[in-house]
Amino acid sequence: MTEHTDANQQWGGRFQAGPAAIMQEINASIGFDRALWRQDIRGSLAHAAMLARVGIISPQDETLIRQGLEAIAAEIESGAFPFDAALEDIHMNIEARLSARIGEPGKRLHTARSRNDQVATDFRLFVRDAIDGLDAQMADLMRALATRAAEHAAQPMPGFTHLQTAQPVTFGHHLLAYVEMLARDRGRLRDARARLNECPLGAAALAGTSFPIDRRMTAAELGFDRPMANSLDAVSDRDFALEFLSAAAITAMHLSRLAEEIILWCSAPFRFITLSDAFTTGSSIMPQKRNPDAAELVRAKTGRITGALVALLTVMKGLPLAYAKDMQEDKEPVFDAARALSLALAAMAGMVRDLRPDTTRMRAAAGESFAIATDLADWLVRELHLPFRVAHHVTGRLVAAAEAKGIDLAALPLTEMQAIEPRITAAVFSVLTVEASLASRISEGGTAPAHVAAAASRWIEALG
Ligand code: ARG
Numbered sequence: 001m002t003e004h005t006d007a008n009q010q011w012g013g014r015f016q017a018g019p020a021a022i023m024q025e026i027n028a029s030i031g032f033d034r035a036l037w038r039q040d041i042r043g044s045l046a047h048a049a050m051l052a053r054v055g056i057i058s059p060q061d062e063t064l065i066r067q068g069l070e071a072i073a074a075e076i077e078s079g080a081f082p083f084d085a086a087l088e089d090i091h092m093n094i095e096a097r098l099s100a101r102i103g104e105p106g107k108r109l110h111t112a113r114s115r116n117d118q119v120a121t122d123f124r125l126f127v128r129d130a131i132d133g134l135d136a137q138m139a140d141l142m143r144a145l146a147t148r149a150a151e152h153a154a155q156p157m158p159g160f161t162h163l164q165t166a167q168p169v170t171f172g173h174h175l176l177a178y179v180e181m182l183a184r185d186r187g188r189l190r191d192a193r194a195r196l197n198e199c200p201l202g203a204a205a206l207a208g209t210s211f212p213i214d215r216r217m218t219a220a221e222l223g224f225d226r227p228m229a230n231s232l233d234a235v236s237d238r239d240f241a242l243e244f245l246s247a248a249a250i251t252a253m254h255l256s257r258l259a260e261e262i263i264l265w266c267s268a269p270f271r272f273i274t275l276s277d278a279f280t281t282g283s284s285i286m287p288q289k290r291n292p293d294a295a296e297l298v299r300a301k302t303g304r305i306t307g308a309l310v311a312l313l314t315v316m317k318g319l320p321l322a323y324a325k326d327m328q329e330d331k332e333p334v335f336d337a338a339r340a341l342s343l344a345l346a347a348m349a350g351m352v353r354d355l356r357p358d359t360t361r362m363r364a365a366a367g368e369s370f371a372i373a374t375d376l377a378d379w380l381v382r383e384l385h386l387p388f389r390v391a392h393h394v395t396g397r398l399v400a401a402a403e404a405k406g407i408d409l410a411a412l413p414l415t416e417m418q419a420i421e422p423r424i425t426a427a428v429f430s431v432l433t434v435e436a437s438l439a440s441r442i443s444e445g446g447t448a449p450a451h452v453a454a455a456a457s458r459w460i461e462a463l464g
Contacts, residue, residue, distance in 0.1 A: 203234035308333030
């Protein structure tokens with residue numbers, strides 16, 4: 001058998017010289033795509049098993065390939081693997097190492113395969129693994145929120161619109177709003193996963209292959225539902241990464257809203273919660289400071305995750321079929337977004353478990369700023385049968401009267417109320433408390449403590 005050696009390590013016969021240094025630098029992806037090594041080895045094991053099954057390679061070769069790949073996995077795991085930028089990417093690094101270890105059988109592995117279907121397969125596997133990991137983390141955060149919500153199902157706090165005190169709600173109700181958001185986020189990731197789960201392997205470079213491969217076998221082996229139907233689409237599609245990033249961006253946006261609220265709640269004018277030393281930092285100059293840095297960073301991580309989505313959309317826009325090297329730029333944004341989201345979810349779950357509400361302060365704030373004015377208007381409608389618009393107007397005048405005296409609605413003497421609306425009776429005072437307001441919000445999805453407690457238990461049970 002003739003030994004083929006070439007001046008150019010990667011491209012062999014056609015090339016007479018190696019690449020310019022800058023060519024290698026712009027071209028090589030091994031610096032980041034080594035993160036795909038597990039998926040690459042998984043894909044190669046499935047491909048080799050299939051090649052042997054259909055008789056394209058011998059069972060002996062398949063055994064050697066399998067053992068070689070397992071040894072390489074151990075090398076990478078232990079840090080002993082000699083990564084080489086001259087070999088461009090993780091696929092060629094592993095394949096070259098396999099040939100170096102086992103010789104000719106290693107050189108048969110790439111039969112009926114191209115790096116185009118290989119990288120598309122590896123990357124899908126990676127995104128699928130990332131989705132599964134993030135899904136578990138999201139469930140954990142939901143569990144943390146639902147547990148705190150159950151604990152504080154009846155704890156009054158001001159509900160805001162326009163960040164102005166609007167009506168009393170319970171702290172538990174507020175926390176459960178985020179549980180609902182995260183449930184939708186998980187649904188989006190689940191949907192993305194279902195559409196992602198088709199196997200590109202066997203599309204080869206772009207047109208399919210002349211070898212009698214069994215694409216159903218490799219698809220099943222790798223846990224995909226089926227092979228992708230069109231070979232051009234199989235190597236050029238990155239929708240799965242974009243869907244992942246859009247779902248991740250929406251999740252990050254949700255986390256940033258909760259992070260922002262934690263930051264506000266920790267601030268001196270609010271003083272609704274405190275975070276312990278475990279989730280705050282000090283200041284190098286102001287000894288009294290306790291800063292919610294983790295929450296600020298969660299709020300900020302949203303930028304890179306949304307940025308990743310925009311980056312990849314921009315890479316893909318206008319790309320002609322099928323594969324183009326542009327698509328190598330798909331990985332870093334996805335790796336970075338997956339890592340950032342994982343970190344943000346973990347930090348958020350930690351903070352939710354750590355935070356201590358100042359229940360007295362929250363209760364007091366819930367009754368400030370005429371937060372129960374709507375309850376008064378509702379009473380006028382219910383008891384005096386005023387049309388709501390009229391009741392709204394009457395209540396507005398009562399609020400103005402109380403405000404002028406610098407007192408709460410409940411402190412306004414009955415006679416002064418009657419000067420504005422003569423039919424008001426002392427019974428009105430029964431609705432003018434935060435607790436009465438909360439207890440009355442019994443419409444489906446409302447903040448009545450009994451509803452909140454039930455919703456929290458439902459979530460805790462559903463999350464297991
Ligand atoms: N490193 C490449 C990437 O990440 C692998 C595919 C290369 N394919 C090719 N035809 N040059 O996209």
